[in-house]
């Protein structure tokens with residue numbers, strides 16, 4: 001019996017052969033690039049470790065609007081005997097580094113550099129009075145009078161509690177220190193990743209080139225939405241579904257459906273598109289009918305077709321197709337039933353392609369839930385049922401097990417795993433599931 005894990009291992013090894021040729025490319029991350037070509041940033045993966053070129057924060061700064069003080073100056077402060085200190089010149093975010101005189105309180109704003117000599121910040125709300133003195137009593141450092149204010153004319157501020165050194169000080173390098181690994185290769189580039197890279201001053205990143213996938217959905221009865229159907233014909237659900245699924249993990253997809261059951265027609269598409277392609281993904285044409293176009297086309301070229309002990313998604317194929325004496329292309333063949341194709345994507349193609357891109361873990365996170373109702377499962381197969389997870393962690397199936405129930409899939413947020421050997425699931429039984437809605 002060929003298990004899901006067996007098949008995933010083999011498909012991952014096959015798809016892994018494209019990894020080296022993917023190489024890398026430089027991506028500008030300036031705001032102009034982000035707004036000018038947002039699609040270029042979708043689902044990108046770092047090709048190499050990024051070493052932090054600077055520390056974040058790059059200097060000690062205040063976490064609060066308040067007073068920078070020397071903690072030792074406040075050691076005796078109580079509500080009965082507050083410590084009163086003269087207020088020094090204020091330091092705002094963006095001001096140059098300043099000096100703090102022992103025995104004074106320096107007004108600092110959030111993000112302002114901690115003046116040398118101070119080691120803690122007391123938020124303004126905990127000072128007496130809990131508001132900053134108004135100008136002109138409080139000159140800014142940049143103003144000529146700042147350094148020359150006579151201490152006896154300075155306003156004072158009271159503190160009723162001692163403060164620990166380091167309080168509300170954001171120390172240099174407390175997020176990341178210069179020279180440390182900022183982000184590892186294989187990291188998927190999202191909002192926070194882009195933000196922190198830009199925060200270190202970098203203007204570009206090195207990302208993996210997108211895997212170029214030729215997607216061929218097959219079936220002579222399949223037609224494009226928007227065209228008229230003859231009796232027996234149906235609209236193509238697999239091309240959009242698989243195109244989007246592949247794009248959602250960073251692939252560049254060329255979708256060329258094959259509306260013929262003739263292997264020569266399918267191979268003509270592959271020959272035409274092969275020069276710009278890393279991987280061929282076919283959908284349909286792999287089961288036991290009289291004419292199975294994918295088997296017929298790729299079987300003789302070295303692609304293997306087999307049954308995996310899973311439902312849906314039993315019939316599968318994969319292998320290196322020898323297109324010519326000098327050209328081989330990896331091919332992954334998914335079954336044509338729309339739910340089977342999408343479940344196969346989740347179980348095999350998604351983890352295989354993410355692994356090829358260097359992303360780990362490549363598999364959806366496995367979570368545990370309890371069945372909200374009893375149901376049955378074929379014991380000879382690992383079943384992947386579609387469902388939803390309730391707030392209390394219970395799992396409710398949506399629709400039946402059949403692989404044509406794409407609407408049920410569309411209403412689902414999870415794939416529920418029912419392992420081989422299980423024929424009856426009772427109310428409350430624990431099951432693994434994958435979230436598929438993100």
Ligand SMILES: Nc1nc2c(c(=O)[nH]1)N[C@H]1C(S)=C(S)[C@@H](COP(=O)(O)OP(=O)(O)OC[C@H]3O[C@@H](n4cnc5c(N)ncnc54)[C@H](O)[C@@H]3O)O[C@H]1N2
Nearest residue numbers: 217219235236237238284285286287288314335336337340
């Ligand atoms: N005698 C047997 N028959 C079947 C077996 C089997 O083991 N023995 N396996 C069944 C299973 S399980 C599956 S899954 C399917 C796989 O079939 P194919 O991969 O050959 O796919 P097709 O026959 O081309 O199509 C299956 C089904 O899906 C519909 N389809 C196909 N493409 C699309 C599309 N682009 N959009 C919407 N719907 C599509 C197609 O019309 C068929 O209804 O084989 C079973 N049979």
Ligand code: MOO
Nearest residue numbers: 312313314340403
């Ligand atoms: O295995 Mo098929 O994919 O159930 O319908």
